[in-house]
Amino acid sequence: MRRIKLTVAYDGTNYCGWQIQPNGITIEEVLNQKLSKLTGEEIHVIGASRTDSGVHALGNIAVFDTNSTIPPGRFACAVNQKLPEDIVVIHSEEVPQGWHPRYQDCTKYYEYHILNSPIPNPLCRLTTSHVSFPLDEEKMQAAANYLTGTHDFKSFCNIRTNTDDTIRTIYSLDVIRDGEEIKIRVSGNGFLYNMVRIIAGTLIRVGRGFYQPEQIKEILDAKERTEAGVTAPPQGLTLVGIEYSGHVERGQNILRRNTSPEREKNGKNLF
Amino acid sequence: MRRIKLTVAYDGTNYCGWQIQPNGITIEEVLNQKLSKLTGEEIHVIGASRTDSGVHALGNIAVFDTNSTIPPGRFACAVNQKLPEDIVVIHSEEVPQGWHPRYQDCTKYYEYHILNSPIPNPLCRLTTSHVSFPLDEEKMQAAANYLTGTHDFKSFCNIRTNTDDTIRTIYSLDVIRDGEEIKIRVSGNGFLYNMVRIIAGTLIRVGRGFYQPEQIKEILDAKERTEAGVTAPPQGLTLVGIEYSGHVERGQNILRRNTSPEREKNGKNLF
CATH class of the missing domain: 3.30.70.580 (Pseudouridine synthase I, catalytic domain, N-terminal subdomain)
Structure with missing residues (x-):
């Protein structure tokens, strides 16, 4: 076997x-x-x-x-x-027989893609979330910076989750605008149920001006799901890859990741 | 009315x-x-x-x-x-009432997208054509250069076309590689039935080494459909936009076109 x-x-x-x-x-x-x-x-x-x-x-x-x-x-x-x-x-x-994909130390890499334009684009509707209101990506990045590091992400977790341990570490969380496309790139040691989509939904609210970036700290501290933004739609989210203790399992190169071996392991290897 | x-x-x-x-x-x-x-x-x-x-x-x-x-x-x-x-x-x-979209002078802009990778990517399968064999984009560009200008494109036209006038002008034809993605960008005053897909199929044959770039001249001169490459699959092709005598009708910005008004009108306005 x-x-x-x-x-x-x-x-x-x-x-x-x-x-x-x-x-x-x-x-x-x-x-x-x-x-x-x-x-x-x-x-x-x-x-x-x-x-x-x-x-x-x-x-x-x-x-x-x-x-x-x-x-x-x-x-x-x-x-x-x-x-x-x-x-x-x-x-x-x-x-090896004992190797289990959920019980190894790993870094997971996700991307959330937003099309930020007045009119939707039928050609990318299945892999992006369309936001017609202007988004301020600098405010979104300022908000994102409050989420990196080790925190209790209870506010950013679907209430139907079946774990009591809601502490996770986010290694990197970057908001990158390229024309009308905004990418939210996140890496961490694990993510709670709906966590990336709730982070995306919350950053979108910041981008629209409904939350100030510094309110993210209060939302984290509240440990209450209702304090964060809505869960962003699923089609914008892609699991880019999973890195197991130095062993990189990567998807294809379409997201133009920079994977030079010299690059420091800072949770950005697969992007 | x-x-x-x-x-x-x-x-x-x-x-x-x-x-x-x-x-x-x-x-x-x-x-x-x-x-x-x-x-x-x-x-x-x-x-x-x-x-x-x-x-x-x-x-x-x-x-x-x-x-x-x-x-x-x-x-x-x-x-x-x-x-x-x-x-x-x-x-x-x-x-105006007399304005007809097919009877005005115009420039049409098409893009053909190829994913040139050993393994297909399910996320872009509906908008790219997958070519697993390595393609030499420099040879493809050298071949493309023989096609720009005014030519009889009979060799690059579906035999079921219902026109005798197979002379067209290609203003620009560029082969651009970005990692595993190759874009063929073409603009012209009009295209025959399947013409862009036959050009793409022929350039792919050049990229694989089956044709030398300079053979394109012979293929044009033959005025015979069987001399050119196969018609590339439809899903890679997008009509980017149509420009009517100074009046730009453009699609959305997702193809990252550079449309600065200062730019000279050389058939690259919509890319």
């Missing part, structure tokens, strides 16, 4: 998120089906990030156990022949 | 092109339906470019005649309330 690790990219538009649901097709389910077909075994993948319905990934991680004789590096290519076009396994390799 | 001009952006993925077809929904048909509903009249739009099935637009142009009292500039907003998310009218205005 070998444990195979997959790096998976997907367009989440047509899926009810990663995790198997009673109603609606999920990424996990499709991977299980296609890997089972490929190996002739009953395969159950374990994912690193259970992304929400409509959220995308360039480098989510999953593992599964198999007795198949397919060489580990060939699983990506073999299963891609069976997967629909909106799910692509971009890498496969063997890992 | 007034003539209203619309600038229309659309994701062509789910449509059988612009022009009304017996089987399958088209952009023209949806615009007719929604404008008829809006005005209570039977509206028939006339489009500038009859884009193929699966081809996108950021700034196609259409006109229609109406007795509606809706102010010309308000049509965009009003019809967007009724249109599906993948079609957006980005501008509306009144034009």
Whole structure:
């Protein structure tokens, strides 16, 4: 029995998120089906990030156990022949049996994309969130700076979360404007349920002038979900990749990440 | 009776092109339906470019005649309330009755997007064409240079075209690499049926090394469709915009066009 690790990219538009649901097709389910077909075994993948319905990934991680004789590096290519076009396994390799994608130290990298223009753009509607009101990206960055570091993010967490430990560390949180596109890039040691989308929704409120940047501190201190902004829509969010203790699992290069090996490990490796 | 001009952006993925077809929904048909509903009249739009099935637009142009009292500039907003998310009218205005979008001097701007990477990217599969073999963009540009200017483009035209006049002028044709993305940007006074996609397919063959750049001259001279490369897939192509004698009709800014008014009119205004 070998444990195979997959790096998976997907367009989440047509899926009810990663995790198997009673109603609606999920990424996990499709991977299980296609890997089972490929190996002739009953395969159950374990994912690193259970992304929400409509959220995308360039480098989510999953593992599964198999007795198949397919060489580990060939699983990506073999299963891609069976997967629909909106799910692509971009890498496969063997890992030790005990290796679990959720129980290792890691850095997760997310991007939230906003189209900040008076009129929506049909060509990027599935991967950006459209905000027609002008946003002040400098104020958004000033607000973002209050969120970096180790904090109790209870105010930035869906109330239906099932954890009591709401302390997380954000390594970097950058707001980058390029014309009408605003990217919010965040890296951290883990994120609570809806945390990135609530951060995005709160920064959008700051950008519109509804909150002052310094109010972020009060929102954190309140430890109360209702104090933060709304959860921003899922289609703007992409899990860019996950870095396991020095071992970089990256998605593709479309987000123009700078991954020079000389660069210091400051939570910006995958961007 | 007034003539209203619309600038229309659309994701062509789910449509059988612009022009009304017996089987399958088209952009023209949806615009007719929604404008008829809006005005209570039977509206028939006339489009500038009859884009193929699966081809996108950021700034196609259409006109229609109406007795509606809706102010010309308000049509965009009003019809967007009724249109599906993948079609957006980005501008509306009144034009003189005789103004026809296909019978005016104009410059058309197209972009063809290629993802040149070993592995496809599910997040841009609907707006790029994936080429897994390495492409040499310098050779592609050298080949492109043979196509600029006024030529008989019979070799670069679908044989089912219904025109005898296959002479056109290409003002600019640039091959731009940005990481794994290659953009082919072309402007001209008009394009034959499938011409941009055949140019893209031919440049891809040059980029792979199957043709030498200087062979483009022979292909032009042959005036024979079979001499050029295959028609590249539709999803990579976007009609960026149309410029009518000094009057710029542009799509949105997502392609990061440089449209400074100082810039000389050399067929690069909309890029």
